[in-house]
Amino acid sequence: MSVQATFFDGTLPEAHPAEIYLDDEVIRITYASADGFPHTDTWLVKKTRLADWHPAGKTRLQYGSFPHQYLDFATADYQAAVLPRYAGRPLTQVSKRLWVQERGFLTVLLITALLIALAWGLYVYGLPALADRAVELIPPAQEQKLGEVLYKQVISEERLPVDPARTQWVNAYWQAVGLPTRFPGQITVVKHNEINAFAIPGGHIVVYDSLLNRMSRHEQLAALLAHETAHIEYRHSLQQLTRSVASYAVLSLLFGDVTGLMAVLIDNAHSLTSLSFSRDKEDQADAFAVEALARQGIDPQGVVWMLHVLPKEGKLGPSALSTHPETTERLAAATKRIQHVRIMAAGAGQQRRLAELWQQIAGQTNKAHH
Known part of the structure; x- marks a missing residue:
């Protein structure tokens, strides 16, 4: 097999067009010298190596000791004729080096893409897991102080005016429900035309009066407060808040700076009003509410009634409730749970007390409409 190349004899810088004949063990080079006479040189394949530098568009081979002889092949000719001929021989080493040289840029791009994908995976999946781990390391007492x-x-930043009267009556109502919790529930009713309610780590629950005004029976209020209490008890609010500032929070925790972690969370307190919970967490909170109401002798149907006062899908504003799973799905799940839950009998005194407190709350609501 023969192929065209340019030959340098190692003594003069002249380039000689040459005909290259490829045999198993040798490469024969035929060219015309400066005096016009034909010459033939023979290279042993085992002593032929890739040169350290290549002219543009060429693949350069070198032979022997200094001063080296050189052959310049068009790179396409080299890959098509020379490499296949000597597959598995010493020139195979050359081919690997050539491939790295020619494909190096693509290799760098591929490695960069893989690193970016790995970094993105760590950001999307790793940081949330670390953030949840950070929450586990915060003692409940510290969480209450943070709350x-x-x-x-959040009350200051969002400029949420507190309704003192309804706040007093709703807290009295929740105390009468008597649900045992790890964190003491403290409810605040604020005046706002948005339909919303949200839980703050450590025990605080904020209810917008526009949502309260939609309720017609006390079981709806009990269901709402039990649902938000679940987010606190299961630390959903703290987990979501920590995830939203995960990079800063995790760094603070890794360096043992709990104070720094608290500072980051406080700086992002405003996001509590619109935290988005996953379907699993919302389902967990609804299940908690059904079981809590039944255990306290309150009709768990209140969960269904509460869901009915929420805006329908597609009509929600930028509130915490707008990020919950579709109401129809939650209604179906709550209805199914209620069919299998056992409702404990409540004392007549408790039932009367809850009804009286609801009348006070409803009366305050009616006053607000006039």
């Missing part, structure tokens, strides 16, 4: 600061921060 107090977050509560004051």
